[in-house]
Amino acid sequence: MEKKTFAILGMMCAGCSANVERKLASLTGVKEVAVNLPGRSAMIEYDDSVISPEKMKEELVNIGYDMVVDEDTNVAELEKASWRALLKKTIVSWVFAILVMAISMGWLHIGDKNTANQTMLIIALCNLIYCGRDIYKSAIRQLLHGSANMDTLVALSTAVSFLFSVFNTFWGDSFWGARGIENHTYFDASVMIITFVLTGRLLEEKAKNNTSAAIRRLMTLTPKTAHLADNDGNITEVPVSALGPGDVIEVRPGESIPVDGKLIKALDGDTAYIDESMISGEPLPVGKQTGGKVLAGTICKQGRFTFRAQATGKDTLLAGIIKMVQEAQGSKPPIQKLVDKVALYFVPAVTGIAILTFLLWWLIGGSSQLPRAILSAVSVLVIACPCAMGLATPTAIMTGIGRASQDGILIKDATALELLRRVDTLVTDKTGTITIPNKNADFTKSDNLSLEERETLKPNARETVEALRNSGVNVIMTSGDKEEAVKYWAEKAGISEYRYGVMPQDKDDLVKQLQADGHVVAMAGDGINDSQALARADVSIAMGKGTDIAMDVAQLTLMSDDLRKIPEAINLSRRTVKTIRQNLFFSFIYNVCCIPLAAGVAAPFFNFQITPSVASALMAMSSVSVVLNSLRLASKKG
Numbered sequence: 001m002e003k004k005t006f007a008i009l010g011m012m013c014a015g016c017s018a019n020v021e022r023k024l025a026s027l028t029g030v031k032e033v034a035v036n037l038p039g040r041s042a043m044i045e046y047d048d049s050v051i052s053p054e055k056m057k058e059e060l061v062n063i064g065y066d067m068v069v070d071e072d073t074n075v076a077e078l079e080k081a082s083w084r085a086l087l088k089k090t091i092v093s094w095v096f097a098i099l100v101m102a103i104s105m106g107w108l109h110i111g112d113k114n115t116a117n118q119t120m121l122i123i124a125l126c127n128l129i130y131c132g133r134d135i136y137k138s139a140i141r142q143l144l145h146g147s148a149n150m151d152t153l154v155a156l157s158t159a160v161s162f163l164f165s166v167f168n169t170f171w172g173d174s175f176w177g178a179r180g181i182e183n184h185t186y187f188d189a190s191v192m193i194i195t196f197v198l199t200g201r202l203l204e205e206k207a208k209n210n211t212s213a214a215i216r217r218l219m220t221l222t223p224k225t226a227h228l229a230d231n232d233g234n235i236t237e238v239p240v241s242a243l244g245p246g247d248v249i250e251v252r253p254g255e256s257i258p259v260d261g262k263l264i265k266a267l268d269g270d271t272a273y274i275d276e277s278m279i280s281g282e283p284l285p286v287g288k289q290t291g292g293k294v295l296a297g298t299i300c301k302q303g304r305f306t307f308r309a310q311a312t313g314k315d316t317l318l319a320g321i322i323k324m325v326q327e328a329q330g331s332k333p334p335i336q337k338l339v340d341k342v343a344l345y346f347v348p349a350v351t352g353i354a355i356l357t358f359l360l361w362w363l364i365g366g367s368s369q370l371p372r373a374i375l376s377a378v379s380v381l382v383i384a385c386p387c388a389m390g391l392a393t394p395t396a397i398m399t400g401i402g403r404a405s406q407d408g409i410l411i412k413d414a415t416a417l418e419l420l421r422r423v424d425t426l427v428t429d430k431t432g433t434i435t436i437p438n439k440n441a442d443f444t445k446s447d448n449l450s451l452e453e454r455e456t457l458k459p460n461a462r463e464t465v466e467a468l469r470n471s472g473v474n475v476i477m478t479s480g481d482k483e484e485a486v487k488y489w490a491e492k493a494g495i496s497e498y499r500y501g502v503m504p505q506d507k508d509d510l511v512k513q514l515q516a517d518g519h520v521v522a523m524a525g526d527g528i529n530d531s532q533a534l535a536r537a538d539v540s541i542a543m544g545k546g547t548d549i550a551m552d553v554a555q556l557t558l559m560s561d562d563l564r565k566i567p568e569a570i571n572l573s574r575r576t577v578k579t580i581r582q583n584l585f586f587s588f589i590y591n592v593c594c595i596p597l598a599a600g601v602a603a604p605f606f607n608f609q610i611t612p613s614v615a616s617a618l619m620a621m622s623s624v625s626v627v628l629n630s631l632r633l634a635s636k637k638g
Contacts, residue, residue, distance in 0.1 A: 001031060003045040006053065007068040007075045008060070009082070010138075011040055012151070012201055019147045020065055027051055027059060040079075042067070064141035083202075090198040093131040096123050097188075097195040104188040117169040120187035124162055132158065132194045148347040154197055156351060157381040158190040164378050165190070184611070189382055221297035221318060221528075226258040227251070229306060240312075247309045251300045260311035263292045272303035277527055284437075284454070297528075321504055321532050350595075354380040357599040372600065375611060379598035383615035384591060396583055396630045400576035403634050408560050409569050416539045416555035418580075420573035423473055423522040423539055425514055426566070427507070430479035430486060432526035433543055434461050434493050436561070451485055457492045464563035465494045471567060473522075478502050478510065480529065507533035524566065525554075541566060579633045583626045590622040 011017050021035040024042060029050030034043045044056070053069040060067050068075055100120050102108035110116050128136070132155070139155035142148050165185035168176070172183035227250040228238045235250055240258045243249065248264065251257055257274070266272040266289065273285040276298045285301040288294060294307050296316040313319065354377045361373035404411050411417060431437050435455040465475050477498040479486045486500035499510065507523075511533045514521045523530065523537035534540035534553045542554030543561065558565045596602075598610040610618065 001045055002048045003043070004053070005041050005043045006056075007073075008035065008040050008042050008065060009068065009078065010065040011035075012138075012149075016065070016149050019063060019142070019149055020060060022147070023059055023063055023145075024056060027056060030056070062141070063145045063147065064138045086198065086202050089131045090195070090202045093127055093191070093195040093198050096127040096131070097191045099123055100127075100188045100191045114169070117165075117185050117187075120185065121166060121169055124165070124187040124191050127191045127194060128158065128162060131198060135194065135197065148351070150197075150347065153347045153350055153381075153384070154193060156354075157384070158193050160378050160381050161186045161190040161193075164374065186378075186382065189615075219322060221256065222316075223256045223258050243309055243312050245309055245312060248306055249309060250304065250306050251294075252304050253300050253302055255300050257294050257296055257298050257300065257307075259296050259309045259313075260316045261294055261307040261309045263288050263290060263294055264306045264308055265290060267304040267306065269303055272305040273301045275299040275301045277529070317504075321528075350380070350384040353384070353595060353599065361600060372603075372609075376598065376600045376609065379610050379615040380595055383594050383598045383610065383618060396576055396579040396633060399630045399633045400572060400579070404569065404572055407565065407568060407572075408558065408562070409565050409572070410557040411555065411569075417573050417576045419520060419538045420522065420556075420570055421577055422520045423570065425519045426468060426473050426475045426522045426524060427511060427514070427533065427537070428475060428477050428523075429507075429525035429527065429530050430477055430481060430489055431455060433524050434458060434477060434495075434563075435489050451488050454485070455489070457489065458561055458563060460562055460564050461493045464566060467564070467567045469494075471570065473570075476510070478507050504529045504532045508536050511536045522566075541569075575633060579630055582629055586625055586629065587622060590618070594618055 008020055011020060017035045020042065021033050024030055024033040024035075024044060027046075029047045030044060031047070032045040036042070046056075053067070057067040057069050068078075099108070100123050103110055103116050103120050110119050135151045136155050136159075138149070138151040142152050165187050168183050168185050172185075176183045222240060224240060225237050226240050226243055227235050228243070229235055229248040229250050243259055249258065249261070250267075251272075263272065271287040271289055274288055274294060275285045276295065288305070295318065296311075297318040311317075314323075357380050358373045358377035361369050361376050365372065400411070400417060428434060435457055437455045468475055474497070475495050477486065477490050477493070477495045479498075479500055480502055481500060483500040486498050490496070490498040499506070502510075507525075507530065511521050511523060515536075515538070520539075521537050522539040522541060523533045524541040524543070525531075525534055526543035530542075531553045534542065539556065540554040541556045541558065543558055556569055594610060594615070597608070598615050600609045603609040
């Protein structure tokens with residue numbers, strides 16, 4: 001069995017990720033699949049003797065998605081090109097939307113009613129063809145393969161609204177007028193739906209672009225070439241991929257070590273000093289002598305040396321960290337699985353309601369009720385368009401993130417905001433997180449340095465630990481340092497539980513064990529050595545002065561060393577989640593109440609029914625209510 005993570009292109013919503021996961025899981029030879037929508041990736045465990053990545057790619061392409069199987073493909077460039085294309089379409093769609101709204105609302109006068117309708121028809125058609133093309137292509141592919149996503153509902157509602165409006169533009173007066181029904185067009189609804197959808201996707205894609213960068217940056221830590229020594233001592237520069245166990249490699253000051261191995265000889269003295277902070281998290285370079293273990297990605301700070309390769313390629317410790325981060329990022333919280341299920345059933349359910357509405361009015365009322373049947377079905381599709389539901393979470397998240405950024409807290413993962421309020425255990429790194437390392441220190445005399453000379457307790461560290469404890473959060477400090485140092489700084493910070501001499505895998509194991517015991521775990525760290533545990537934790541927090549890798553993997557980054565930002569972030573989480581719940585309540589109540597009224601349930605009793613024009617207005621109102629409620633979050637204090 002093989003277990004690999006592949007980049008997936010074309011996913012836009014929870015329905016998309018659910019469709020990708022369902023398709024891959026249905027293939028013979030695939031044992032397990034976990035699709036990560038924010039990371040735009042899929043972790044797949046499969047039997048390579050039964051199915052190949054190329055076959056999986058072919059199956060996904062058939063339903064409108066793509067999978068990158070060539071390891072040399074620059075996924076970042078593909079994502080950037082896709083985002084630029086989406087940006088262009090969104091801008092054009094807004095131009096179309098403003099023009100149509102101006103004509104529809106009477107702000108811009110263009111001849112009589114027929115001329116205005118025909119002008120809006122042309123604009124709406126251009127919008128559908130250019131801006132909505134990908135939505136329609138996706139919806140058609142989904143239909144052909146018996147699945148659906150939000151594109152299906154968007155395409156269906158905009159198509160019906162557009163075609164119904166085209167009919168009304170040319171034949172509406174004679175057809176509806178003869179039946180005593182007022183004639184309306186809904187070109188503005190078809191254009192605005194696509195514009196809002198594209199805008200939401202643009203904002204989401206911008207946020208997603210940063211989440212997949214962490215893995216690629218980890219992969220760049222090892223050099224592309226290495227200095228290979230032969231039996232006569234001659235040095236040849238070769239690709240790192242050409243190295244194998246047993247090869248002798250020379251490393252010079254300032255260079256990264258290409259593979260794992262054991263030091264043979266220090267060439268500029270008895271000791272070579274290596275910066276292993278990416279693994280241990282400790283700032284002082286470590287002295288290595290003959291027989292000492294060296295690791296890929298660490299940096300030679302002082303002294304040339306030769307070493308014998310032991311583990312290369314996918315067998316190095318760094319490669320293991322990369323794999324663990326990929327697996328942790330690809331795992332799904334239970335709430336995401338619930339969202340996937342809702343997304344799978346929502347679109348078919350709404351479509352079914354619209355069809356049922358049409359058939360009931362037509363079959364029960366006969367041909368005389370055909371106009372009402374069409375109007376009712378269109379109203380259901382327009383009013384059920386997932387604008388409010390789609391805006392419910394993103395607007396609250398965006399507002400919360402904006403408010404947080406003003407307080408020096410960068411948040412890039414919506415899941416973190418949902419889970420942060422439930423955290424009951426904080427696992428924290430020592431150096432760089434709880435303490436500040438002293439860099440004016442002489443690392444060649446590290447054995448003689450006192451603990452206070454090596455590092456200093458961060459301001460407000462003890463205050464933060466006490467605040468977290470008072471809110472029910474237990475703090476556990478971990479470090480690769482010696483027991484004496486870890487115990488000393490834990491007591492200084494008021495932390496009663498700590499681990500010493502830990503490696504990246506140990507931190508990851510601790511987080512997994514705590515989660516298995518039923519705890520909701522947050523991890524705070526600042527180094528590459530923390531990236532495994534950061535990716536594994538329910539909520540990950542990085543220090544702003546830490547490594548880029550830690551900040552890429554982490555869901556929250558504190559832009560200062562003020563640890564009080566952690567309890568502040570927890571408070572923000574509670575308020576943001578409350579806002580999200582209110583928004584979702586508004587959007588669901590809107591659909592629960594308005595869809596039956598649009599379908600005409602109240603018409604036989606009260607002669608009242610929501611028409612497509614009213615439906616489009618209500619759709620806009622629902623979206624506005626969600627946005628306004630989210631904006632309250634920005635001004636609310638406390």
